[in-house]
Structures are given as structure tokens and as C-alpha cells.
Amino acid sequence: MTLSLTTPRPLIAGNWKMFGLETSLDEARAVAAAVASKPPAARVALCPPATLLHRMSEAMAGEGVLVGGQDCHQSPSGAHTGDVSATMLADAGARLVILGHSERRAAHGESDALVSAKVEAALAAGLEPIVCCGETLAQRDAGQAQAVVTGMARASLPASLAGQDFAVAYEPVWAIGTGRTPTVADIAAIHAALRAVLIERFGQHGATVPILYGGSVKPDNAREILATPEVGGALVGGASLKAADFLAIIDAA
Numbered sequence: 244m245t246l247s248l249t250t251p252r253p254l255i256a257g258n259w260k261m262f263g264l265e266t267s268l269d270e271a272r273a274v275a276a277a278v279a280s281k282p283p284a285a286r287v288a289l290c291p292p293a294t295l296l297h298r299m300s301e302a303m304a305g306e307g308v309l310v311g312g313q314d315c316h317q318s319p320s321g322a323h324t325g326d327v328s329a330t331m332l333a334d335a336g337a338r339l340v341i342l343g344h345s346e347r348r349a350a351h352g353e354s355d356a357l358v359s360a361k362v363e364a365a366l367a368a369g370l371e372p373i374v375c376c377g378e379t380l381a382q383r384d385a386g387q388a389q390a391v392v393t394g395m396a397r398a399s400l401p402a403s404l405a406g407q408d409f410a411v412a413y414e415p416v417w418a419i420g421t422g423r424t425p426t427v428a429d430i431a432a433i434h435a436a437l438r439a440v441l442i443e444r445f446g447q448h449g450a451t452v453p454i455l456y457g458g459s460v461k462p463d464n465a466r467e468i469l470a471t472p473e474v475g476g477a478l479v480g481g482a483s484l485k486a487a488d489f490l491a492i493i494d495a496a
């Protein structure tokens with residue numbers, strides 16, 4: 244990936260989802276050690292379950308690996324049993340937060356409006372949001388992929404993102420955890436449409452916001468995906484759990 248002064252560094256973010264116990268921090272330490280010994284072209288982040296955030300942040304301190312949350316509540320505090328606020332994520336050492344992941348949208352009924360409110364909360368807490376959008380297989384088969392994804396992006400990105408650090412992730416639901424990926428041409432088409440939305444919403448700043456691809460990114464397809472026009476990084480699920488696989492993807496950026 245060639246970088247210019249106007250192109251921010253790509254971002255490779257690992258989403259551990261609901262995987263990981265204290266012993267898994269060894270994988271994170273192995274990623275940090277490799278990143279420290281050979282600084283990559285990309286910025287690198289790991290988003291563990293909330294239970295590991297604080298310990299991972301301490302282990303990664305000064306190591307060149309950012310730590311992020313996987314979701315946050317839209318309020319800074321309150322009577323919300325079981326929820327975690329953006330302020331709490333930041334307090335535990337997070338610098339970023341994934342918002343609007345399709346697993347949250349599907350299993351927790353998160354709407355675009357709620358995702359947008361969570362983005363506002365993340366910004367207020369000083370976190371860099373990674374805002375996800377993607378179509379289902381039925382929507383793609385019906386020829387609606389581009390309309391669905393751009394509609395989700397428009398409604399999930401609040402105006403307050405203007406001038407702030409954030410990323411958008413295109414994550415086709417049918418490619419997540421399935422080993423299936425869209426063609427490079429399909430990824431390029433959706434990313435170009437998302438770029439147009441970002442420019443329409445945020446002007447020149449929108450031209451520089453990284454658009455990540457997520458969905459079955461693996462060591463053997465990362466290079467091709469990351470070389471696709473308008474792909475500014477990757478959001479990696481399964482392959483981020485093993486340091487060797489994640490490092491191979493980081494190397495491909």
C-alpha cells in the first residue's frame with residue numbers, strides 16, 4: 244500500500260469478539276513484540292472482550308498496539324445493568340471502539356440511530372470510533388448492497404464526526420466468519436460508494452477517513468484485499484486471535 248501525505252496510515256484492527264481469557268494475553272504480547280521490533284506501515288489495534296481491556300492496555304502500554312472496545316453504551320453512566328460506557332472503556336485504557344458491528348445490530352437490535360448515539364458517546368469520551376455497516380446475503384442477492392450500505396453509513400455517522408479521527412468498516416454480513424469474501428471488484432465498488440458518502444458528509448476530511456474491509460480477512464487474502472482501491476485497512480475477527488495470523492495480515496498492509 245503506497246502512502247502519501249494526504250493518506251492516513253492504514254488501520255489493522257483485531258476484533259476478538261467473545262473470545263479470550265487471561266492466557267490469551269500471550270497472543271497480544273507476541274503481536275506487540277513483533278510490532279515493536281519491526282514497526283509496520285499500518286496502525287495496529289486489538290479489541291478484546293471488556294474483561295481483558297485493562298490488562299491488555301497495561302501489557303500494550305508504549306508497545307505500538309492500540310487497544311479498543313467492541314461496543315459501548317450511549318450514556319456516560321447510569322442504571323444500565325451489564326452495560327459499559329465509552330468513558331469506562333477510555334478509563335480502562337481503550338483508544339478506539341468498534342460500533343454498529345452486525346453481530347450487535349442483529350443480536351441486540353441496534354438501529355442506525357442508536358449506533359449514531361453511541362458514536363457521539365465515543366467522541367465525548369475521546370475514543371476513535373470504527374463504525375461498521377454491511378449488507379446481508381439476501382440484500383446482496385436482491386441487488387441492494389450499495390443502497391443498504393450507504394444508507395446505513397449516512398444514518399450511523401453523526402455530523403459531530405466532522406474533523407474527528409474515525410474509521411468506517413465495510414463488513415458484508417455473509418462474509419463474517421464464513422471464509423467467503425466478496426470479489427475485489429465488489430469490495431472496490433462498495434468502498435467507492437462509501438467514499439462518496441464520506442465526502443458528501445464531511446468534505447475534504449471525508450476524503451481521508453480510512454475505510455476498512457472486514458469479513459474473513461486471512462493471511463492468504465489480505466494482500467489482495469488491502470491493495471484494493473479505497474481499502475484503508477482491515478477489521479479482522481477470527482484471524483486476530485492467533486498472533487502469527489494477525490501479524491501476517493499486518494505485514495500485508
Ligand code: PGA
Binds near residue numbers: 421
Ligand atoms: P471474521 O470477522 O474475520 O472472523 O470474518 C470479522 C468481523 O466480524 O469483524
